[in-house]
Amino acid sequence: MMETAFAIVVGFLFAFSVYLLLSGSLIRLVLGIFVLGNATHLLIFVAGRLTREQPPLIPAAMKVAEPGFANPLPQALILTAIVISFSLFAFLLVLAYRAYQTLGTVDTDDMRDAEPAPGPARLRGRDV
Amino acid sequence: MSEPVIADSAAWLVVWPVLLPILAASLAVAAWGHGRAQALIGILGVAAQFFSAVLLFAHVWSNGPVVMSMGGWPVPFGIALVADVFGAGLTVAASLVALVIIVYSLGDTSEQYRRAGFFPLVLALIAGVAGAFLTGDIFNLYVWFEVTLISSFGLIVLGGRREQIDGAVKYAFLNLLATTFLLIAIGLLYGMTGTLSMADLSTKVAALPNDATLETVALLFLVSLGMKAALFPLYFWLPAAYHTPLPAVSAIFAALLTKVGVYSLVRVFLVVFPEGADLARETMVWAALATMVLGALGALAESDIRRFVSFTVVSGVGVMVAGLAIGTDKALLGAIFYIVHSIIISAALFMAAGLVSRAGAGSDIENLSGLYKGAPFLAVAFLLAGLSLIGIPPFAGFWPKVYLVQAGLEAGAYALVAGVLTAGFLTMLAVGRTFALVFWRAAPDDAPLPASGAQQGGGLVLKGALGALTFLTIALGLYPAPVVDVSTRAASELLSPQPYIDVVLGEAGNGESRP
Numbered sequence: 001m002m003e004t005a006f007a008i009v010v011g012f013l014f015a016f017s018v019y020l021l022l023s024g025s026l027i028r029l030v031l032g033i034f035v036l037g038n039a040t041h042l043l044i045f046v047a048g049r050l051t052r053e054q055p056p057l058i059p060a061a062m063k064v065a066e067p068g069f070a071n072p073l074p075q076a077l078i079l080t081a082i083v084i085s086f087s088l089f090a091f092l093l094v095l096a097y098r099a100y101q102t103l104g105t106v107d108t109d110d111m112r113d114a115e116p117a118p119g120p121a122r123l124r125g126r127d128v
Numbered sequence: 129m130s131e132p133v134i135a136d137s138a139a140w141l142v143v144w145p146v147l148l149p150i151l152a153a154s155l156a157v158a159a160w161g162h163g164r165a166q167a168l169i170g171i172l173g174v175a176a177q178f179f180s181a182v183l184l185f186a187h188v189w190s191n192g193p194v195v196m197s198m199g200g201w202p203v204p205f206g207i208a209l210v211a212d213v214f215g216a217g218l219t220v221a222a223s224l225v226a227l228v229i230i231v232y233s234l235g236d237t238s239e240q241y242r243r244a245g246f247f248p249l250v251l252a253l254i255a256g257v258a259g260a261f262l263t264g265d266i267f268n269l270y271v272w273f274e275v276t277l278i279s280s281f282g283l284i285v286l287g288g289r290r291e292q293i294d295g296a297v298k299y300a301f302l303n304l305l306a307t308t309f310l311l312i313a314i315g316l317l318y319g320m321t322g323t324l325s326m327a328d329l330s331t332k333v334a335a336l337p338n339d340a341t342l343e344t345v346a347l348l349f350l351v352s353l354g355m356k357a358a359l360f361p362l363y364f365w366l367p368a369a370y371h372t373p374l375p376a377v378s379a380i381f382a383a384l385l386t387k388v389g390v391y392s393l394v395r396v397f398l399v400v401f402p403e404g405a406d407l408a409r410e411t412m413v414w415a416a417l418a419t420m421v422l423g424a425l426g427a428l429a430e431s432d433i434r435r436f437v438s439f440t441v442v443s444g445v446g447v448m449v450a451g452l453a454i455g456t457d458k459a460l461l462g463a464i465f466y467i468v469h470s471i472i473i474s475a476a477l478f479m480a481a482g483l484v485s486r487a488g489a490g491s492d493i494e495n496l497s498g499l500y501k502g503a504p505f506l507a508v509a510f511l512l513a514g515l516s517l518i519g520i521p522p523f524a525g526f527w528p529k530v531y532l533v534q535a536g537l538e539a540g541a542y543a544l545v546a547g548v549l550t551a552g553f554l555t556m557l558a559v560g561r562t563f564a565l566v567f568w569r570a571a572p573d574d575a576p577l578p579a580s581g582a583q584q585g586g587g588l589v590l591k592g593a594l595g596a597l598t599f600l601t602i603a604l605g606l607y608p609a610p611v612v613d614v615s616t617r618a619a620s621e622l623l624s625p626q627p628y629i630d631v632v633l634g635e636a637g638n639g640e641s642r643p
Contacts, residue, residue: 043316113293
C-alpha cells in the first residue's frame with residue numbers, strides 16, 4: 001500500500017523534472033536536475049521496501065534477521081547519492097551563475113559561443 | 129563471528145592503480161600554488177600508476193582474475209575491486225596514454241592553469257577511470273563515474289573563456305543526466321536482485337524472467353552508458369564541449385572518458401545481462417550503425433579542426449559498440465583492440481589539433497593553410513595518425529576493423545559491416561580534406577607566416593608527446609600480436625564469465641557461509 005503511494009509520488013516527481021528539463025531556461029534546468037535526483041533517491045528507497053518499526057538487527061541466537069525488515073542498504077546508497085548530487089548541484093548553480101555573467105543569458109538557445117560561427121557561406125537554420 | 133578475510137599480497141596489486149593517483153592528487157593539492165612541484169607529482173604519480181598497472185596486468189595474465197574485498201567484507205556484502213584481463217589491460221593502456229598526455233600538458237599549461245589546480249584534477253580523473261576499470265561492484269562503478277565527472281567539470285572550465293563556459297553548460301547538464309539514469313537503473317536492478325556485485329548479479333539476473341521489467345532496466349543502462357560513451361542519438365554534448373578546453377584536457381577526455389562508457393556497456397551487457405534484454409541489444413545495433421556513419425559525416429562537414437576530431441571520436445565509439453552488438457568472440461576481439469587503438473589515436477589527434485592552433489592562426493580549417501612549410505613534423509604526425517584513424521593497413525587502426533568485418537560477415541550482421549566500411553570511407557574523405565586544406569594547400573600570399581618553432585612554445589615536449597603516440601600506433605600496426613592476444617583472451621573471458629564469477633564469489637566462501 002505504502003509502496004503504491006510512493007510509486008505515484010516518484011512518478012509525479014519524474015514527470016515534473018522532465019517538464020523542467022525540457023525548458024530552455026538554465027534555472028529551470030538546474031531545478032529539473034535537482035528534482036530528478038530526489039525522485040531517483042526516493043525510487044531507490046522504495047526499491048528497498050518500506051517497513052516501519054522493524055530494525056534490521058540480527059538477534060544473538062540467529063544468523064540472519066527475521067524476514068520482513070526494510071533493507072538498509074538502499075538507504076546507505078541514497079546517502080552516498082545525496083552527497084554526490086548535492087555537490088554536483090552546487091557546481092551547477094555556480095556554473096549557471098557564471099554562464100549568466102559571462103554569456104549574458106540564461107536561455108540555452110542563445111548559448112552558441114562554442115558552436116561554429118554562422119558565416120555567410122554556411123547559413124544555419126535560425127539565421128535564414 | 130567470522131575471521132576477517134585477509135587478502136593475500138597479490139590482491140593488493142589491484143588497489144595501487146586506483147590508490148596511487150588519489151595519493152598523488154592529495155599531494156598535489158598539498159602543494160597548492162607550487163606549479164613545478166605539482167607537475168613533478170603529476171608525472172611521478174601517473175608513472176607509478178602505469179608501473180603498478182603493468183605489474184597487475186602481468187599477474188592477472190599468468191594467474192587469472194585478482195579480487196580484493198574492501199575492508200575485508202566478503203562479496204556480495206562488501207565492495208570488491210576485481211581485475212580481469214579486460215579491466216587490467218585497459219588500465220595499462222589508459223595509464224600509458226595518460227602519462228604521455230601529462231608530459232604534453234607540461235608544454236601546454238601556463239602557470240595560470242597550474243595555479244587553478246590542473247594537476248590535482250587530472251590525477252583525480254585518472255584515478256576515477258582506473259577505479260571504473262577495476263571495480264567489481266555496479267554501484268561502485270557509479271561512484272567512479274561521479275569521480276571522473278567532478279574532475280572533468282573542473283578541467284573543462286579551467287581558464288574560464290566564453291566558449292568554455294558555454295561548452296561546460298552542455299557537458300555538465302547532459303552528463304549529470306546520464307549518471308542519474310545510471311543510478312535509476314542500478315536502483316531498480318538492486319530492487320529486483322538484492323545484490324550489487326557484478327559477479328553475483330550475473331547469476332541472479334539470469335534466474336529472472338526475461339520480461340518487460342528486465343528489458344526496461346537494460347534499456348536504462350543502454351541510455352545512460354550510451355550517453356556517457358557518446359552513442360547516437362545521445363552524442364551531441366561531445367562535439368559541443370570537447371573542443372573548448374585546453375588541448376591537453378581535450379586529449380585526456382577523448383582518450384579516456386568515452387572509453388569508460390564503452391567499457392561499462394561491454395561489462396553490463398556481457399557480464400550482468402549475459403542473455404535476454406533483446407530489445408536493448410537490437411537498439412544497440414542501430415545506435416552503433418548510426419553513430420559511426422553520422423560521426424564520420426559530422427567530421428566531414430566540420431570547419432573547426434578540434435570539432436572535426438570530436439566527431440571522429442564519436443564515429444569510433446560506433447565501431448566499438450558495433451563489436452559488442454555483434455557479440456561473437458571475434459567481434460569482441462575487434463572491439464577491445466579498437467578501444468586500445470582509440471585511446472591512443474583520439475589523444476594523438478587532439479594533441480595534433482592543439483599544435484595546429486599554435487602553429488597557425490586559430491582552428492578554422494577553412495582559414496588555415498600551408499602549415500606543411502612551417503611545421504613539417506606536425507604535418508607528418510597528423511597524416512600518420514589520420515591514416516591510422518581511417519584504418520589503412522600498416523597502422524593500428526587497420527587490425528580491429530579487419531576482425532570486426534570478418535566477424536560481422538560470419539555472424540550475418542551485414543548492416544554493421546557496411547556501416548564500418550562506409551564510416552571508414554567517410555573518415556578517409558574527412559581526414560584527406562582536413563590534411564589538404566590545413567597542411568597541403570599553399571598559403572595565400574597575404575597570409576601571416578606560420579609561427580616558427582620557438583613561437584609555437586614548449587615545442588620539443590609537445591612534439592615529443594605527439595611523436596610518441598604516433599610511434600605507438602605505427603608499432604601496434606606493424607606488430608599487433610600482443611594486443612590481439614590480450615584482446616582474444618579478454619573477449620573469451622567476457623563471453624564465458626563463469627571463472628570470473630567463481631573467483632569473485634569464492635572470496636565470500638572464505639568467511640562465514642552465506643545466508
